[in-house]
Amino acid sequence: MAFGARVLKTGIAITLALFLAGLLHMTPPVIAAVAAIFAVQPSIYRSWRYMWEQVQTNVLGAVLAMTAGLLFSKDPVAIGLVCVLIIAICLKLKMEETVGLTLVTVVAVMDAAGDWHFALNRFVLIMLGLGSAFLINILFFPPNPRKQFIAQIHSVFAKMSLLLRTVISNEVKEVVFREEKEELERSIQSIADKYRLFEEETKKLKRGKVSHIRQLIVYKQMLLALQKGAAVLDAVQQHYFQAVRSPETDTLYDEHLEKLLKYHEQVLLKFEEKLKPDIRLAPSGGKENDRFIDTMIERYTANPEGKVRLAIVAAAVYDYGYHVGRLDKLVGREMKEEAAGETGEPDGT
Template identity: 55%
Template sequence: MAFGARVLKTGIAVTLALYITMILQLHTPVIAAVAAIFAMQPSIYRSWRYFLEQLQTNTLGAAIALLAGMVISNNPIVVGLICILVIMICLKMKMEETVGLTLVTVIAVMEASGQWDFALARFAQILVGIGSAFVINILFFPPNPKVQFNQQLEAAFRRMSLLLRTVVSDEMKETAFRSEKDVLEENLKSLGDKFKLFEEETKKLRRAGYRESRHIVVHKQLLYTLHKGMEVLEAMDNHYFQSVREEGIDRLFDAHLELLIKGHEHVLLKLEDKVKQDSHEIERLQQDNEAFLHVLMTQCVQGEEGSRRLSIVAAACYEYGFQICRLDRLVGHVESGQDKKK
């Protein structure tokens, strides 16, 4: 994990939880600190959901643990059985994420052996930790998944454009190319997680309207288009250099990949309102994409068996170009909607 706002906020939340337990003169403040660490979440929506879920499962777990401690004992076997029971209840309530901290509550309460005042103090420490993390997450550098998504998307596109522009010419060293490709794959996985956070927060926390729903669709297409660019890289790696290629094929692919990258970049700039309204970049891309596929497919059908592997690469390039054009249309719909509101 890289050092960032969430790391800093976790430290602040732990500090706040420890200070509050000291002020309230609660013993073993480490329990509050552990709760604060567990409760720090990557988005405000998840923080709120986590807070509510923890409140439910921890209250239930503390009640069961207190009852078991009073009626039975705090024997290790009994503690283990109660933990199993609480896990089953959490799973039944579909609150799997709360299991860890709820078990901390159960063990801490059962340690009190039925002393309800001591058990309540332990439960209060858990709530202090959860509340501290929730408050800090909102007040200090509140997470903004949409901004984080856009920043990571820009970095991923720059890396992908570099790889696509050099894959045919084979200018990059093999080790450098592989390293950049591995980083790009990790970037795409991280982008998928960020999109989920952005979608959750927009739909469930802010009650997305028509305009917000359009933005979700655009961001989903932004991610999907990047994945299609990644599929081109995979197809080039697995099939292009193993195929039989006639003279001029390398130049044809290199020129088309350059056009695809320029078209993708054009749409990203359009999304930021940085291109002229009368630009015809995407129209040229669409026409060239159709012509490129037709030429390659004709050649592959007439060529040798080895040259037909180029059809796989050509199809991946065509699909990437098609998704770029689709992204352009979606961005255009968002822009037209904003213009109507103005």
């Protein structure tokens, strides 16, 4: 977990849980604090789902623990067996995330050897911590996966752009290139995680509204375009420098990658409506990309010896250009749909 809003919210949730427990004279307040630590989630939907699942498994755990406590008192073996049973039930219900806090409830209740007042006190403390975390997650810096996703897209594109602009010319030191590439891969994985959060929240909380589904398609294509760009780096690293090539070939690849990156950048700016209306986007993802792959095919057909590796790289570059072009079309369609929605007119599609 990186230091950010979620870290701060965890601290505030702990403070609120401890304050409320003290205000209600409930002891020990540390149980409410532990519950609050577990409950701060990266999205509002996950916060609600986590709290609801915790309520279910904690009620079940408290009932089983009370029953076992009445029958077996504080017997360590009985406590261990009940914990195993609770873990099995949570796994069966696909509520793995609730296991830790539910076990806290089970052990605390069984330690009371069937005392109903004690068990109720522990259960209320845990619900107090969960409620505090849920409230803080909604009221303070509420999670905004969409905003975070778009910000990361630009940040990761900048990293990828630097690497793709220098990979053919081989200007960057190998150690630096490797470190930057590993960082890029981690960042793309982080974006993929953010996309899953946004997709989950959109489908569960917004009931699959058509406009939101269209947005999801655009965001998924943004992620895919970055993944295809990173795949070009892999192809170059594994095949390009081991192939027989001429300086002219280096120039051809370098110039086409430069055009694709400019095109990709323009599409992202177009999505955020930052381009002037009269700006024409470079057609690198369409006809220009087709011309590039046609040129490569002609060269490799005329002189195939030692060119298989270059063909692999050319295919990766073409695939990247294709997906940037597809992103351009999806962004254009989304903007058209939004404009039609604002004016109340049909878009003609």
